[in-house]
Amino acid sequence: MAVKTQGAITVAGSEVTISNPDKLLWPEMGITKLMFLERLIELSPYLIKYCDGRYLTVIRYPNGIHGKSFYQKNCPEPIPEFVRTAEQNGIRYVVLDSLPTLLWLGNLACLEYHASFDRIGEPDKPTEWVIDIDPSLEEEPRIMEAAWLAGELLRSLGILSVPKTSGATGVQIIVPVRPDLTFDELRAIGRFVGEYLSRTHPKLFTVERMKRNRGDLIYFDYLQHYQGKTLSAPYTPRARAAASVSAPLTWDEVRADVRAADYHLLNIGERLLRRGDLLERAPVQNLRPILEFIRKK
Secondary structure, three states: OOOOOEEEEEEOOEEEEEEOOOOEEEHHHOEEHHHHHHHHHHHHHHHHHHHOOEEEEEEEOOOOOOOOOEEEOOOOOOOOOOOEEEEEOOEEEEEOOOHHHHHHHHHOOEEEEEEEEEEOOEOOOOOEEEEEEEOOOOOOOOHHHHHHHHHHHHHHOOOOOEEEEOOOOOEEEEEEEOOOOOHHHHHHHHHHHHHHHHHHOOOOEEOOOOHHHOOOOEEEEOOOOOOOOEEEOOOOEOOOOOOEEOOEOOHHHHHOOOOHHHOEOOOHHHHHHHHOOOOOOOOOEOOHHHHHHHHHO
16 A cells, blocks of 8 residues: 655745655656656746746646546646636636746646647737647657648748647647737638648648548648647646657757657756757747738738
8 A cells, every 4th residue: 555645845935745756657767756846846947938927727647647637727726825826718727937836736746738829918919820730640750751841831931930849749830929910810821831731742731620531641730829729838748658848849850850759857957958948049020921921812
């Protein structure tokens, strides 16, 4: 019979309860809850940056990645004094803005962190344009080829972008933008790009929404970028056997056909020390000329 243990640590002046630190969360990687919390501390300057000011959805795995899981939008209770929340459509979301809040969520076995595209209080002023390159197959050896081709097309349009692994099977392409286009306008650009890629690479891409109709084609998902929708946040861990982390990439790494499992909880800290935050260095761009060009066609 397992012995339950509990203690507390003080972080930034707030006391955070830690329970069952020896519980295995990622058995294949030997990662216990205590190790997970240590890695969250390592990731916190980056993960918090991309979740703060957004509506947070977490996925909880109380008994590790092979146990039952559930999505949680409403803030878990009881709510510590140091946790801030924000309401939208009757849901009280956690505002992930501090290390104590992140560790509190981590102790509750919130292994994945998914942030909304819209910002709190600014429902239709996106600060990035996101394309989701989503494979129809669980194992898709062409995913980086697809991401590369999408990035090349964006470059031909004068758009600089940053790819990142989802940490699972897909790749997202992120373009920081001026907050002067709506979600609808950015999706219009996405539709143009997606339909062009589907025409020029019909054996690789599709914009078909229904998965059962895609066959083995890779879905160019421009529709996911929408108010109220979420995406795996940059640097979130994922509940996969490899303990992979959603990691921004260089385009050279994409061309070299890296895999999501290459970047995980046990090596992401070293990568950040060596590479820094690739997404942070991406320039904010003005996509209105691209939108006007599309509207004239």
